[in-house]
Amino acid sequence: MENILTLIHDNLQLIYVLILAVFVGIEVMSKVPQVLHTPLMSGSNALSGVVIIGSILVMGKTDPNNYAALAMGFVAVVLATLNVVGGFAVTDRMLDMFRKKKK
């Protein structure tokens, strides 16, 4: 019990951020109309590519002679980039179709 309390207390700032982020997320997302649900999904999908930061950081602390770890980090960076670049590009393509219909 005490362990849990200290755990919460030690990470209080993180928990605050987490809770506020959930509310902001739901608040902002729920304003998106049904017409744009697919772009919203692929755009937020691209956003989940932020793990790219994690993969760069993992690479950044890997010993350059540890080839196995290096290979894993490398693949992680490639995949995360795929997610980011592919996701944003595909969303842009879709949204472009919605935009040019203004007549």
Next chain:
Amino acid sequence: MATQLIDIGYLIAVVLFILGIKYMSHPDSARKGNLLAAAGMGLAMLVTFFMPGLQNIWVSLLAIAIGSVVGYVMSMRVAMTAMPQMVSFFNGMGGAAAALIAIAEVFGIFHGSQATTDFHGLVNSNYFYFGALLVSLVIGAVSFSGSIIAMGKLQGFVTGASVKWPFQKLTNNGLLVVTLLLCVYLFTLHAHQELLIYLICLLGLVFGILFVMPIGGADMPVVISLLNAFTGVTAATTGMLFDNKVMLMGGVLVGAAGLLLTLLMCRAMNRSLTAVLFGAFNSGGGAQAGDRQLDTTVREISLSDASILLSYAKKVVVIPGYGLAVAQAQHVVHELEKLLEEKGVEVKYGIHPVAGRMPGHMNVLLAESDVPYDKLIEMETINPEFPTVDAVVVIGANDVVNPAAHTDPSSPIYGMPILDADKAQNIIVIKRSMSAGYAGIENELFYNPKTRMLFGDAKGVLTKLVAAVKEL
């Protein structure tokens, strides 16, 4: 100095993410929103490279270059009809990256020359770290294998039907419980067993496959949204792992979006999430046609009659379904719409939230063929209009217009919100055959005295219909 600037860069990136999504709330500003979010991502990546003591920078840059080229080319080549599988694929890649990061962390601790070789000590000093690591690992793995199976189902290299096996609930739940217990075991005992940690990842991969396999066709929008939420969660936990606020915020935003869409999709089908996850409609009852006397006469209509009916109507509503996407008929339907508008007919589209294979699928398809977005009307808005509609054209849709949802309490889809096509004056249904829809039930709309059928592939039929309207 450098670290302060990095933190500020991250802060700006997070603000850009939120602003980006905010701009997504209107079609006119949505593109700008996407670019803002992308700029935020670029900024976050850029400042990360200035982290003091960062190694292997060139290798990372090479990997980014490869990923960028491949991702860009894929996204430019994909057809709009194949968008659901593309999104699934990208989503799976994000999940895989998160799981790999977690594995690389574990591997680095056990085999690396890092300072933190004492895993036991590390775990004791920070529960959060270890918990986040386990969650990243499991959910990342589930998200990866689940997304790949979902993509396979949409692309057709995995059967799109609901696959079931004996004790399916038991195996899936059992696997989930075992995985969770293992996580709890590792977490509470701070056990530093490397192999067990890898085993958890493997279980996650297997679970991802088992949990998507039973989900069929029309339920795909729910799963895709849910998997999207999963990848968001792993991004957030990876953020905890590195005490990195951009990843945390980005991940939570995605998680919220995914969850929201999942629940919206479930509500649009009047089914609980568990009902979707544990397999298709219970085809129990089986007596739909039995106790209710259905007049099973189907009336066909000729192309010229259909073209006259549509040309002299005042108001026409088109109801597209997955059949439109399969037949790639989005361009022809727009041509028909333009022709009719020239003749003074008011044409609108009635879009059911779960039509197609992902949230908003129909909207994207029709936008591709230049249909103005203000003609794409949501279900709640268009339903009251149907009594004043002269003709409804149902293209490749079935369950979303089945009146049994209102009238037959024994029907599996009873209670599901539908488009009230049966209230219109005339109904034209374009359909390949009389086969039942995803829910596997008869649709009495087809036997309605006001209904006329046009059998054939949506694209072929519409092309001929366009020609017939032109001849008038």
